[in-house]
Amino acid sequence: MKFSIMVSEGPYTHQASDTAYQFAKAALEKGHEIYRIFFYHDGVNNATSLTTPPQDDRNIVNRWSELAEAHNLDLVVCIAAAQRRGIVDEDEMKRHRKDGHNLAKGFRISGLGQLIEAGIDADRLIVFGD
Amino acid sequence: MATKKFLYVNRKAPYGTIYALESLEVVLIGAAFEQDVSLVFMDDGVFQLTKGQNAKSAGMKNFSPTYAALGDYDVNKIYVDKESLEERGLTLDDLQHLTWEDENEDWAEKDSIRLVTRAEIAEIMDTQDVVLSF
Numbered sequence: 001m002k003f004s005i006m007v008s009e010g011p012y013t014h015q016a017s018d019t020a021y022q023f024a025k026a027a028l029e030k031g032h033e034i035y036r037i038f039f040y041h042d043g044v045n046n047a048t049s050l051t052t053p054p055q056d057d058r059n060i061v062n063r064w065s066e067l068a069e070a071h072n073l074d075l076v077v078c079i080a081a082a083q084r085r086g087i088v089d090e091d092e093m094k095r096h097r098k099d100g101h102n103l104a105k106g107f108r109i110s111g112l113g114q115l116i117e118a119g120i121d122a123d124r125l126i127v128f129g130d
Numbered sequence: 131m132a133t134k135k136f137l138y139v140n141r142k143a144p145y146g147t148i149y150a151l152e153s154l155e156v157v158l159i160g161a162a163f164e165q166d167v168s169l170v171f172m173d174d175g176v177f178q179l180t181k182g183q184n185a186k187s188a189g190m191k192n193f194s195p196t197y198a199a200l201g202d203y204d205v206n207k208i209y210v211d212k213e214s215l216e217e218r219g220l221t222l223d224d225l226q227h228l229t230w231e232d233e234n235e236d237w238a239e240k241d242s243i244r245l246v247t248r249a250e251i252a253e254i255m256d257t258q259d260v261v262l263s264f
Binding site for chain 2: 006008040041080081084111112113115116117119120121125127129130
């Protein structure tokens with residue numbers, strides 16, 4: 001089965017991103033394919049490299065980055081949602097003349113079309129949100 | 131490109147959270163992909179379509195006029211949950227009159243909103259390929 005996933009809640013406040021991660025991990029372990037994981041609404045906050053949880057807690061952002069690296073996953077952050085919430089990559093930093101960038105490793109910023117495409121090209125699109 | 135049936139389920143009030151606005155953004159961008167699109171408004175989501183919205187005192191942008199443009203994007207299957215309306219003391223008259231023009235019938239103006247029961251919404255969901263809930 002070819003899955004796409006949408007994560008629409010931020011980390012730590014809400015269970016949705018944890019559940020999405022566990023689902024993605026389990027699906028990959030079972031031999032399924034993940035076509036794309038799309039981060040929308042506050043879900044874009046799963047992609048900020050500045051996240052610094054206490055040492056005895058899980059690092060949700062690093063966990064996504066590691067999963068993406070291990071399985072060559074396409075983690076896409078919605079550009080409009082990200083801009084609203086202060087998530088920028090290096091290109092965006094330059095374009096908007098910000099003094100830093102904070103997109104974590106393994107993520108890329110793109111448009112909502114990537115979400116629609118994820119729905120079209122996957123067998124199932126699963127939403128993890130409120 | 132394959133054509134799939136996309137259903138956008140809108141369940142939250144227009145202001146107070148950003149879900150309604152960001153859902154509308156997906157619908158408008160998704161329109162470019164020429165998919166078979168339907169929208170459902172249920173629970174507090176029915177408030178998204180009320181007419182005469184004024185969000186000024188809340189310091190928010192009133193984005194409700196955008197719903198009237200959906201017909202121009204060929205988004206004309208807009209299902210409103212009857213029970214959700216009733217539970218909130220609303221009737222169809224409290225909602226915007228959304229229309230679209232049918233090119234197969236000499237651009238006749240037709241209503242986009244269809245009042246449906248909760249049971250019918252379950253049937254609609256059952257026939258979709260992709261269900262995005264906001």
